[in-house]
Structures are given as structure tokens and as C-alpha cells.
Amino acid sequence: xxxxxxxxxxxxxxxxxxxxxQPVASLLSIVVLGVAIALPVVAAVMxxxxxxxxxxxxxxxxxxxxxxxxxxxxxxxxxxxxxRSSPDVTGVRFIPRAExxxxxxxxxxxAELLGSLDKNPLPDAFTVRMRTTDGARIGAARAAxxxxxxxxxxVADFEWxxxxxxxxxxxxxxxxxxxxxxxxxxxFIVAHLIRLQVLTQREEIEVSQLIGATAGDVxxxxxxxxxLQGLLAGATAWGLxxxxxxxxxxxxxxxxxxxxxxxxxxxxxxxxRLALVGGAAALGLLGAWLAVSRELRRFATDR
Amino acid sequence: xxxxxxxxxxYPGGLEALRGVSLEVGDGEMVAIxxxxxxxxxxxxxxxxxxxxxSSGSVVVNGQNLGAMHETALAVLRRRVGFVFxxxxxxxxxxxxxxxxxxxxxxxFARDEAARRVRAALDKVGLLAREKAMPVALSGGExxxxxxxxxxVNRPMILVAxxxxxxxxxxxARAIIDLFASxxxxxxxxxxxxxxxxxxxxxxxxxxxxAAGLLAQGGSA
Numbered sequence: 001x002x003x004x005x006x007x008x009x010x011x012x013x014x015x016x017x018x019x020x021x022q023p024v025a026s027l028l029s030i031v032v033l034g035v036a037i038a039l040p041v042v043a044a045v046m047x048x049x050x051x052x053x054x055x056x057x058x059x060x061x062x063x064x065x066x067x068x069x070x071x072x073x074x075x076x077x078x079x080x081x082x083x084r085s086s087p088d089v090t091g092v093r094f095i096p097r098a099e100x101x102x103x104x105x106x107x108x109x110x111a112e113l114l115g116s117l118d119k120n121p122l123p124d125a126f127t128v129r130m131r132t133t134d135g136a137r138i139g140a141a142r143a144a145x146x147x148x149x150x151x152x153x154x155v156a157d158f159e160w161x162x163x164x165x166x167x168x169x170x171x172x173x174x175x176x177x178x179x180x181x182x183x184x185x186x187x188f189i190v191a192h193l194i195r196l197q198v199l200t201q202r203e204e205i206e207v208s209q210l211i212g213a214t215a216g217d218v219x220x221x222x223x224x225x226x227x228l229q230g231l232l233a234g235a236t237a238w239g240l241x242x243x244x245x246x247x248x249x250x251x252x253x254x255x256x257x258x259x260x261x262x263x264x265x266x267x268x269x270x271x272x273r274l275a276l277v278g279g280a281a282a283l284g285l286l287g288a289w290l291a292v293s294r295e296l297r298r299f300a301t302d303r
Numbered sequence: 304x305x306x307x308x309x310x311x312x313x314y315p316g317g318l319e320a321l322r323g324v325s326l327e328v329g330d331g332e333m334v335a336i337x338x339x340x341x342x343x344x345x346x347x348x349x350x351x352x353x354x355x356x357x358s359s360g361s362v363v364v365n366g367q368n369l370g371a372m373h374e375t376a377l378a379v380l381r382r383r384v385g386f387v388f389x390x391x392x393x394x395x396x397x398x399x400x401x402x403x404x405x406x407x408x409x410x411x412f413a414r415d416e417a418a419r420r421v422r423a424a425l426d427k428v429g430l431l432a433r434e435k436a437m438p439v440a441l442s443g444g445e446x447x448x449x450x451x452x453x454x455x456v457n458r459p460m461i462l463v464a465x466x467x468x469x470x471x472x473x474x475x476a477r478a479i480i481d482l483f484a485s486x487x488x489x490x491x492x493x494x495x496x497x498x499x500x501x502x503x504x505x506x507x508x509x510x511x512x513x514a515a516g517l518l519a520q521g522g523s524a
Contacts, residue, residue, distance in 0.1 A: 003411030010408055207392045210354060211453070212382030213409045214375045 007220065015224035018197060029193055030229060033186050034236025037280055040179035041241040041268070046248075047171045049266045054164055061133045065126040065145055066153040075150040076124050082148060083128050088141055091129040097122045123152060133162065183283055186233065190226050190287030198222060198295040206299065215296055222292045223285055230284020234277035242267060304330050305351050305461065305494070310360035312346050312516075320346035322516040323360070333483070333493040335503055338513035344496035345389065347513065348463045351494060352384045353377045365460065382410055385454030387464035387495075391446050393438045399425065399449050400434040406457045424456040428482060444475030451482060462486055464495035468502050480505045 019026040065083065067076060076094065083092045100122045105111040130138060138156050146154045198205065205218050249265040268276065305328040312321040321343045328334050328351075336344045349355045350362050353369050362369045364384070369377060393402050403424055407417040425431045428448035430441075438446055447467060454462060464483065468476035480502045487493045487508075497503060503510065512520035 006413065007409075007411040010411070204394055207394060208405065208409060209378065210381070210386065210388070210392060211406050211409065212378050212380075212457075214378040216375070217378075217409055 007217065008224075011220035012224050014221035015228055018221070018225055019228065026229075029189070030232045030236055033189060033229065033233030033280070033284075034240060036182045036186055036189070037233055037237035037276070038240040038244075040175055040182055041237055041276060042244050043175045043178060045241060045245050045265060045267055047168070047175055049252075049264065050171070051168060052266045053263055054168070061130040061138070063128045063130060063138065063142060063145075063154060063156040065128060065151060066155070067124045067126075068150050068152040069123050071124060071150040079145075079148055079151060080126060083126055083145065086128075086141060088131050088137055089128055090131050093127045093129075095125045095127060097124050100125060183279075186230070186280065186283045187287040187290070190229055190284045191291040192287075193229070194222050194226050194288040195291040195295060197225065198292055202299065205296075218296065219289070219292045223288045226284040226286075226288025226291075227281045228284070230287075231277060231281040233284070234280025237280065238268075238273055238276055304328065304363075304365065305492070306361075306363045307347070307350070308361045308363070310350065310357045310362060312343075312350065312355070313358045320516055321350075321357075321513075324513075324516075324518050325360075326511060326518060328492060328494055331487070331490045331492055333487040333506065333508040334495075335506055335508055335510050336494065336496040336513060337498055337503065337510055338496075338519070339498065341515075342513040343516040344513055345465050348386075348465050348494060348496055351461070352386045352463050353380050354386070382406060382457055383460050385457065385459035385462045387447070387450050387454045387462070387467050389465040389469060391438075391450045393446060393449060393453075395438050397437075398434065399430060399436050399438065399441065399452075402438065402449060403452045403456050406453060410457060420456050420458075421452075424452040427455065428452045429478075444471050444478070447471060447475070447479060448482070451479070455486065459491065461492045461494065464493070466496055466498075468497060468499050473501065476502055477505065 065079065067079065071079075080092060080094055083089060097120050101114060101120045104122070105114050130141075132138065142154045142156050145151060205213075208218060245265045245267045252263045252265060255263055305326075307324050307326040310321055310324045310326075311319065313319050324343070324347065326347075336347060338344050346355070350357055350369070351364065353364070353372070356370055364380065367380065369380070372380065394405070397405075400421055403421045404417055407420060412420070422431060422434070425434055428451050430445060430448055430452060433441065433445065438449065441449060451464075451467070454464075462483070467479050467483070471479065476499060483493050483495060484506060493508075510520065511518065
């Protein structure tokens with residue numbers, strides 16, 4: 001057990017020695033890998049930020065029914081009863097005009113303007129939650145409710161949320177596609193670098209095998225080398241992505257007062273950061289494994 | 304003990320290096336394998352050390368049938384067999400010390416224990432003062448002794464040497480042969496291949512002669 005741990009210690013020391021022996025080449029490799037990993041990470045951060053912003057939007061299917069400005073309480077009760085009796089409706093919320101005005105004053109920067117008006121320009125309204133997203137059925141309900149007395153306008157404007165969700169899914173797929181492609185590239189770049197290392201140390205490998213090194217003994221330092229390269233590249237990608245996120249965040253925060261929604265860059269959580277670095281190390285390990293296994297098979301065939 | 308039973312070795316391309324060789328080497332025995340170039344001496348040694356596998360027949364070392372062993376187990380067995388290669392197989396970008404330390408590093412020895420053993424092995428072959436030298440700075444005889452130090456550093460149960468005195472002048476050759484005799488005296492099984500008559504006379508051990516892959520003389524202890 002102790003000897004086995006010591007072998008791992010030797011292998012790790014070997015890997016560090018190899019990296020230290022060519023510091024510039026090692027650094028360049030790590031930066032190239034880090035940039036490759038950072039690209040999908042930045043894209044994922046942007047997608048996550050958009051998702052966080054749009055999460056505050058109300059995307060459930062609903063219809064807003066606005067009453068005429070001269071509608072009274074009896075009219076509102078009658079219209080509300082009609083809406084609730086519809087089989088496609090799951091809930092009806094009445095928003096009195098005074099409440100609507102108060103909400104508008106607190107959630108926008110129009111308070112001063114609204115306060116200067118002589119009378120409330122907003123009508124009483126109903127927000128009607130629908131059971132269906134079927135356009136034909138909602139269209140029929142909208143037409144029927146528009147014909148009700150004292151109903152001024154019926155708005156069913158939620159198709160944008162469905163489109164938004166589709167764009168979000170499309171964005172996710174783009175990010176996953178880029179991540180898979182660049183992840184594969186990282187594994188192959190590491191494999192190529194490790195393969196060159198194996199070839200330059202072919203003599204040492206062959207002598208080691210003659211005097212008792214197992215395939216595992218030969219493979220171990222290269223695996224540590226690949227994993228270390230991946231680990232450092234993952235950490236580099238984290239740093240690069242964080243720098244890009246901070247750069248974008250400053251500009252985005254300046255835009256927030258212009259819009260009702262809060263706009264901000266949402267960076268990776270601690271777990272996601274660990275997964276990023278661990279995943280990059282795993283890719284490095286995979287690349288090294290592929291390269292060493294292939295070269296060892298070739299050496300055995302040559303013998 | 305090493306036992307060869309009807310061992311044949313054919314290489315890709317059809318070269319038949321050994322044909323039906325049966326041979327026993329007892330524990331602590333010293334045996335010299337003789338024969339002309341191409342007789343199969345090196346192949347026999349490589350089979351005994353688990354570096355190659357027999358095409359047919361069986362090679363048993365200390366009760367273990369090498370043909371039935373997994374590659375990893377065979378590699379572990381090689382740690383207990385010291386092999387002195389004809390072409391030294393030294394690492395020319397490593398110092399004498401690092402070359403000798405290599406088997407201990409593979410076996411996972413602690414740094415202090417490895418240093419103690421490496422220095423003892425270098426001392427045994429008379430190279431302690433050259434531990435920092437690179438192999439290219441050593442003479443042919445010193446390189447051969449360095450190779451012997453690497454072979455004995457792991458305290459092997461069996462020491463195998465392929466033409467250890469080849470290309471050495473008489474004085475160096477005598478010193479090398481005396482080294483092997485000293486290992487034999489402390490109970491190590493020694494199998495060496497040579498066609499140097501002076502060395503054979505000095506060793507005074509059992510001879511096994513090979514000719515064209517066949518056993519010509521001295522198959523049993």
C-alpha cells in the first residue's frame with residue numbers, strides 16, 4: 001500500500017519534472033487548452049445570465065381582459081363570473097385600477113409622471129390563467145370575451161414566451177455542441193502532446209519495461225501529466241471566463257436602470273467551477289490514456 | 304529453480320531460435336551458456352528472465368510457469384531477476400546513480416532506502432566515486448559494471464547476464480567474472496551466456512552448450 005502510494009508520488013513528481021523541464025512549452029499548451037475550454041464556458045455563462053433575467057418574466061399562458069374606463073363594480077363582477085365559467089380557465093385575478101396604478105408607480109420610473117395626472121388613466125383588468133396554449137382555442141375565447149359588455153380590450157400576448165423558451169433551448173444546444181467539440185479538441189490536443197512525450201522517452205520506457213515496469217507503471221506519470229495539464233487548463237479557463245464576465249458585467253449593470261428587469265452576468269456557482277476544473281482534468285486524463293495506450297501497443301508490436 | 308521443458312521459440316519471419324530445449328538450473332547454481340553467435344543463448348536468457356515468452360513448451364521459474372502468467376505478473380517477476388544486457392541498455396541522459404536507482408523507483412522504494420541500496424550496489428562494482436557521471440563519460444568496462452549494479456540493486460534471486468565480458472579487455476573481463484562469482488557465493492542463482500573461454504575457465508561452473516537452437520551439452524544439474 002505504502003509502496004503503491006509512493007509510486008503515485010514518483011509519477012506525480014515525474015509529471016511535474018517534465019512540465020518544469022519545458023516551462024514555456026507547458027505554459028503555452030495550458031493557455032491554448034484554457035482558451036479552448038473558456039469559449040463554451042463564456043457562452044454558458046451568457047446563456048445562464050439570459051435565463052436568469054427571463055426567469056422573472058411571466059411566461060405562463062394568460063390573457064389580460066381590460067374593462068372600459070366607465071365600467072362599474074357590477075360590470076366587473078359580471079365579466080369576472082363569465083370568465084370563471086369558461087372551461088379553459090384555471091384562475092382569474094381581478095386587478096382594480098387603483099392597484100394597477102400603485103404597482104406601476106413602484107415598479108417603473110414613471111412615478112413622477114403618473115403622480116402629476118389628474119385622474120387614474122388605467123382601467124380595471126382581469127388576468128386570466130389559461131389551461132391551454134392552443135392558439136385556436138385561446139383565439140375563440142378572446143373573441144367571445146371581447147364581445148362582452150364593458151370589455152374594452154382582450155390581449156393574449158404570451159406566444160413570445162414560447163418563442164423565448166425555444167430560443168433558450170436552441171442556445172443550450174449551441175453551447176452543448178460547442179462544448180462537446182472543444183472538449184474533444186482538448187482531449188486530442190493533450191493526447192498529441194503526451195504522445196510526443198512518450199515518443200521522446202521511448203528508450204526509457206523500453207528499458208523500464210525490461211527491468212520490471214508494468215504497463216501501469218509506464219502509463220502513470222503520463223496520466224498525471226495529462227491530468228495536470230487539464231487541471232491547469234481548467235483553472236485558466238475559469239480565470240479567463242471570470243475576467244470576461246466581469247468585463248461584460250460592468251457594461252450590463254449600467255443598462256439596468258433603462259429596463260424594468262435586472263440585467264446582470266450570472267457566473268458559475270462553486271460546484272460548477274469545481275466541475276469545470278475537474279472535467280478539464282478528466283479530459284486531460286482521457287487524452288493521456290488514449291495516447292499512452294496506443295503508443296505502448298505500438299512499442300509491443302515493434303518488439 | 305529454473306526449468307525449461309521442450310522449449311521452442313520462433314520469431315515472426317520464421318526464425319527458430321530454440322528447438323525443444325530442456326534444461327534445469329538449481330537454486331544458487333551458476334551456469335554458463337555457451338555457443339556460437341545465433342545459437343540461441345540470448346533467447347534462452349530472455350525466456351528465463353520473462354522478457355519473452357516461449358512459442359511452445361514451458362519455462363518455470365521458482366515454481367511459476369511464465370507462459371501462463373499475465374503481463375503484469377511477468378513484469379513484477381522481472382523485478383526479482385537481475386538482467387545484465389549485452390548492449391547495457393543504460394539511459395544516457397541520466398547519471399550513473401539515476402540509472403541504478405531506476406529499478407528501485409519502479410518498485411516504489413523510499414528515497415532514503417533507495418539511496419542506501421544504490422550506493423551499496425555502486426560500491427560493490429567499484430563505481431561509487433562515479434555516481435554523478437553520465438554513462439557516456441564511463442569506459443566500456445565501467446558501463447558494464449554500471450549495468451551489473453542496476454541488475455543487483457534490487458537484490459535479485461536470479462542474475463542473468465548476456466555476454467557480460469564481450470568487447471572488454473582481459474583485465475576488465477576478469478573483474479566482471481569475479482563479480483559474478485561473488486554473487487554466486489552468496490547464494491544468487493547466476494546464468495550467463497558467454498563464448499569467452501578464459502571467462503569460462505575462471506568461473507569453473509557447469510556449462511550448457513547450444514548449437515543452432517538445440518541443446519548440445521549439459522541440460523541437467
